[in-house]
Amino acid sequence: MRLPNDYLERVYAGVLGKLIGVYLGRPFEGWTYQKIMDELGPIEYYVHERLNQPLVVTDDDVAGTFTFIRALEDYGIKPNLSAEEIGKAWLNYIVEERSILWWGGNGNSTEHTAWLNLKKGVPAPHSGSIATNGQGVAEQIGAQIFIDGWAMVAPGQPELAARLAEQAGKVSHDGESVHAAMLWAAMEAEAFVASDIDHLIDTGLKMIPSDSQIAKMIKDVRAWHKAHPDWRDTRQKIQDNYGYDRYPGNCHIMPNHALMIMTVLYAPHDFQKAQMIVNTSGWDTDCNAGNVGCLLGIMNGLESIAEGPDFRGPIADRMLISSADGGNSINDAVRQAYFLTNLGLKLAGQQSLAAPKNGAQFHFSLPGSQQGFRPLTGLDAASGVRVGNTEFEGSRALTIEYEALGPAQSAIVTTPTFSPREMLDMRTYDLMATPLLYSGQTVKARVKGDAQNHGAIEARLRVRVYDGRDQLSDIDGQTVAVQPGSEAVLEWTLPDTGGQPIAEIGIVVTGTGRRADGKLLVDYLRWDGTPKLTLKRPAGDGDFWRMAWVNGASFFSKRFKAAFRIAQNRGEGMIIHGTRQWTDYQASGDVMIHLGNYGGLAIRAQGLRRYYGARVTRDGKMQIVKVRDEDTKVLAETAFKMEFDKHIAMKVSAQGPRITFEADGVSVTAEDTSADALHDGGVGLLIHEGALSSNEIRIGGV
Template sequence: MIPENYLEKTYAGFLGMNIGIRLGAPVEPTAWTSERIERFYGDIKDYVKPFKNFAADDDVNGPVYFLRALTDRENKNSLTPQDVANAWLNYTREGVGMFWWGGYGVSTEHTAYLNLKRGVSAPLSGSASTNGLVMSEQIGGQIFIDTWGLIFPDQIEKAAEFASIAASVSHDFNGKYGAAFIAACISKAYVTSDVLEIVSAGLSQIPKSSTYAEVVRAVMQFHEAHPEDFRLCLKFLQDHWGYDKYTGVCHIIPNAGVCVLSMLYGKTFNRTVEIATMCGWDTDCNAGNVGTIMGVAGGLEQVGMHYRKPINDSVVLSGISGYLNILDIPTYVKEIAIIGYEQSGVAAPKSLLESYRAGEIYFDFELSGATHNFRVSNPTFCSIRHSDRIAYKGTGSLEILFDRMSRGQSSKIYYKPFYRRFDFDDERYMPVFSPTAYPGQIVSMMVSLKQFSGESIIINPYVRNTDTKADVLLGGIVLKDELWHEIQFVIPDLGGSMIDEIGLLFEANSPAKNKDFGCLYIDEFSISGKAHYTIDISKQSAELASITPFSHNHGAWQIEAGLMEAMCLEHAEAMTGNYYSKDICVKGSIKPHTGQMHFISLRVQGALKGYYAGLYKEGIAILRHNHELEVLAYMDYAWEFEEQYPIEFSAIGDQLIFKIDGREALSCVDHVLKYGMVGYALYECGRCGFGNLEVETF
């Protein structure tokens, strides 16, 4: 039975996970100990470090990307370890992002990934028989599985089963038990906030004789005898269950003890993630896991706004898709909830289905407190919050308070569809990005003005060029009443540059003696429709181990003489664009230097799936990659090295058409891949220069 407040609880859980990760990350080991944390930060009650934007973290990469194993397979109601293994291989850029690449035999995830790459199937890829017991019992078993608990509300057996299957790709024994325990706790938290009940549910899903169960019971017993001081329990853990007794880089057992300790002593969301952080060891992992559990258990009302506001409904990832790496939390939890209804065999509410649109930006502001990562450029004059009192549709909207502004004063109110290196303080797991909005698409929103004083205000729709930082204004509108107005505009072409802000330039329009004071409301914000844009290679930059706005997998890439040059020993690929693009035409150019396989691509869904067309051995070809590379169409063609060939590749329905030098050369029909990204690729040792890429969707 799906709880009535399922969506809201899931929202609180996913927010809680990201709050815990962000809180714990700055004091993650090895240099930070619990003693040092206490010495420098005392009794933690807030984030210990501010971030311009919090960079990607493996603790959120795994829960988001590995859950796609379920949606990628035809049978949505079953799961095998190899399904999850395929998600590892498909959504990971080898050696960059996703998880810690600490070396074979050092990092459990790196080891499992290399096993999979070399044909060791799951679950052998993560088994103790393959990697040894110490390697298989590190913490990764439980830190990537929060979403498996979120899709099975009050179904602890199912949550534990699927989480254990997912964890078996890289872990074994206590590593898998940790996954089952945490997922079951999350599942149980949908129907109770009693920590003892939640922990007992987790214990019921793992072997009683396991070390994991032993440490959980030991912490419970210590808490029962000493219920007031969490530091006494921490000392007990350090003395009896510490890293000195469980070797490896980051063993699951000491951290399991911290998770249980923090929930028992914390009781509420805020205090639980704070205690998990103060205990040291794997702080972001532990605070993230208990943040999910206690977020679900306590709901949104328990999540402190001082923790929630900096998250601003946004998280960035570091998977293979730059588009998917920009994640809007309210949108994503709707996707999770829809999966949860599917898994339970229950029809999802119509309102939920209508509010989620894959491949589009659609913000209805219906979830309590939702801001969808909207921002203001001048917080002195304008501030943002959610409103549950005024709405164009439903019950929620975005409320922008403008406070006594006079003519000449302004602030931008905007959504951020693209990130650059300068948006981050650090690089953590090397996130890369492709915009979530493109020229040719239509931006639409409803706005309303409630003015307390002043005469009127002016709003100018605008987009920002990420290269020049120039705002492109698209026509001012004077507002002076409380009616709802529709604002709609087409994103303009920026001559090959990307867009990193979309919104409104808000300008006061009253003299100083009668300052503008009031609220602007935004509702039903969307970016949708056909896109038509060009990526000018000469305007791009090398940053975050890629060339903007591409995500690279393998190879060495640089910009030279207006081309994106790539060289590789086996394979090199550049991907960009909307992950859900269906009917599409891409135009570019290829200048081969060495090698025999140089392609333009579309409907690329990751490292394992995509369509490719271009120069192939002694001719030209259209190929499909679906775990293996297969030629769909071929013809002889006398191409030459150092010649630059204009090429065009389109997919309309199941029809694939390739043109070279302006002439149609190859076509075929294939029904396997329905959507995906675009880009360029080499599929054997070689070097090639790739030109500007023009993309048009239909």
């Protein structure tokens, strides 16, 4: 398979198009056309501020799209990935009633219904079938809204994209909903190699039954498009013939798919106009606009997004992916574009792209990329600071432009490394996240002063940390002088933050004379090393220290005396902290089991159903187990007398294939050299049908 020469950039444009569409449509999701026209008028640009909402929010369209695609990574990068395997990924990454899905209740929310089936042991595709859930539930919109990733890993391969989308869709949906998903995925895949919209639609139609309702509806919309130059007339025809009143449920696939087809017919090469049409038309605006945005981004590239108003600047690549793998939650479009492109290359039998700039987390390698970096405002922050992107040494770099800097004011730019404060104002979807960056790790950033700079400047690294009142406090690294045309590497080992999460990292630029004007280029910013920290309840009555744990337990409250007390009503519950960057490390602390069949620590946790467990059991055993999906394999065990309400000094370490567990002086060791061994992931506390507590968990090297 010959891949497009600009495959990576087209994926990046598709991811950005998806984000822009979702964030445009999210504030008025579910509104009718008439309500939008009465209260907002045509949607020409973001309206979140008019409705007093954040712009970058948690949303099922984003979280599901960029989480479920990880089944390829987890179960083998192969064209025959099955619905059953994707369903297993649902159970690993979805936190019940807290992440990704609309938790509207059994029989109300199609995805919630399917998740309950999976949890009961009904595998996909039966979990989402009409036979299991009925036609009304199975044919809502959800199969379509999550499909963009499957298309982006199959460029120019519409059959493969349609097949993957079909398997993914059947986890939760059936019938016309799956037909719509297959058709749109095929269109997006074909958009990598063709730009005629009628050809794309015909390509999609080849993937579904010709007598399907989706196919009939598309025939009608095409005819209306030819008959009516004004899209508003076609929109009225859709409302009259395919409106919500004609279908069961609250968000059926047929009306929304009709609006998407209408939009790309009227504005196939005008990103801004397409977003105006699909959002102004109403109904499931974030879903429809996200799919349309992804398709047009892939087909027309980054330039098409830039032809209208500045859609990219306010987003600055930011993305929130709420899931049980909390280290993946604070994300950006550049990181996702590389991830999807490498999956696509491997599917095509080709070699992955090398990690830019030796694996730096922030490398700014794609045109216009900012990876979340934005100017700060405040008492010591200069106004008029601009963040951009420019060519630099054969790649690209972030630019920080400043004017009239003196010692009293600074140009400050930061990017999120944990949940932003505005998450407290988000509605509907929780954000399950853990920080990306930790005490004990070493941060490096290479910077260069532009040769045309006027006046000398100093630069330093800064982290912003939540305090005891959930306000952000600043901690700065050492200041380094940066002369015009010279470069420097800012380096800093992050200090102990007292158990509080690091929310942002950035760079501060300060003038050293009366005035400095110019530009600082940031080649990369990275961090390395094993964290060294103590997770505990910090001073104050804030919440973010606790929200830095993915909560996969029935109950996790800060009101108990112990910092961490969790309870699980049915089955196994756990809370998780850390990222996939954690590889070889140890975790220790005193753990008390108040009730339960087993409890203890998890290490290298990659979700709720992929981890190594170091646990003691009610029936007198001490075990190291490997959990993968529904399988729990005991790797090592010995006798251990477990008593309720008694502190147990526990320590678990992972080094290469070796896992060691100590509890009150008793030790057991196991090695996992299997092909599916877990090599990285965070730490967890776990309990089975009972309660467990600990006052602190210490993380360090082995």
